[in-house]
Amino acid sequence: MSMDVTFLGTGAAYPSPTRGASATVVRFEGECWLFDCGEGTQTQFMKSHLKAGRITKIFITHLHGDHFFGLPGLLCTISLQSSPATNKPPVEIYGPLGLRSFLWRTMELSHSQLLFPYVVHELVPTLDQCPDEERKEQSFVDRDEVSPEKLQGNTICLDPVEDSYTLVDNEQFVMKAFRLFHRIPSFGFLVEEKPRAGRLNVQKLKELGVQPGPLYGQLKDGSTIVLENGTTISPSDVLENPLPGRKICILGDCSGVVGGGAAMLCHEADLLVHEATLDDTQADKAKEHGHSTPKMAAEFAKLCKAKKLVLSHFSQRYKPATQIGEGDVDVMELKRQAELVLDGQEVVLAEDFMTIDIPIKKQR
Secondary structure, eight states: OOEEEEEEEOBSSSOOSSOOBSEEEEEETTEEEEEOOOTTHHHHHHHSSOOGGGEEEEEOOOOOHHHHTTHHHHHHHHHHTOOOOTTOOOEEEEEETTHHHHHHHHHHHTTOOOSSOEEEEEEOOOGGGSOHHHHHHTOOOOOTTOOTTTOOOOEEOOBTTTTBEEEEEOSSEEEEEEEEESSSOEEEEEEEEOOBOOOBOHHHHHHTTOOSSHHHHHHHTTOOEEOTTSOEEOHHHHBOOOBOOOEEEEEOSOSEEOSSHHHHHTTTOSEEEEEOOSOGGGHHHHHHTTOOOHHHHHHHHHHHTOSOEEEEOBOTTEEOGGGOOTTOEETHHHHHHHHHHTTTOOEEEOOTTOEEEOOOOOOO
């Protein structure tokens, strides 16, 4: 099964001619999951090889405009490009407390009517995810006018034992959120593929008298079979070790993590996407505004033993060498700073429309 990550927006604060606002897509088996939806994300989709109409789930890390102001427009554009389908499953949207009210009010005030259903699942942050003064400003959640008939969805609280929020748990994937520290509550997301059944030992099956056919499929699916001669064969008899699943972690804006859930969930991630808004010489400014530097991102990646670190969410002052003007800095400096912490392990700088494949893991 193919799996890849495409960056549609890698800039901080606002979209520019060279970098869109935050938006990242994870694809697998026809599914298209969008992480953050900054202003202009719908046009970024149109410039890319992706199809916005295939989005089935959207995850918003936090409620700063450069991460979700594009959401109402994207939903409306998808609707304009869609045909009515009474049996279409709803697009599921996950984000911090307050997102449901924002979307409902935006759609109501603009008289927008979508041709497909959607639901908003809200994550309840904890008090230690932002500074005290910001928490006071965020202490209210206006829910009074939200119609339950129009906007259904779950309210998801932190599991104190796991120190995470379980969002999706099906046959293929487990999807969890974890807490980050920012100027307002922010979250990171884990997408983890469950282990897949190992290969069938065809030679052993032949020795047992099992011919290729439906019985192979039953064993692969985990069912025990009984041959005509009475021999019972269980999957463990003829299956090789399970193939480990792939793991992707995408963090929202942060100057650090809250609790131990983040490091635990991101352990040995195949791909870790971490913001690096400012370079290491601007560390005090970055922390003051709730952001990270390459060193901070690399230290977390090192702690987690992540296999590949991708930096994103760059301040607009960081540009390629060919575009540097007065006051600008070569974006490659961010890469060099992170690689110093990781002892030379390669670090990737995200670019708009960059796609990274996540290969299937081999047997251990």
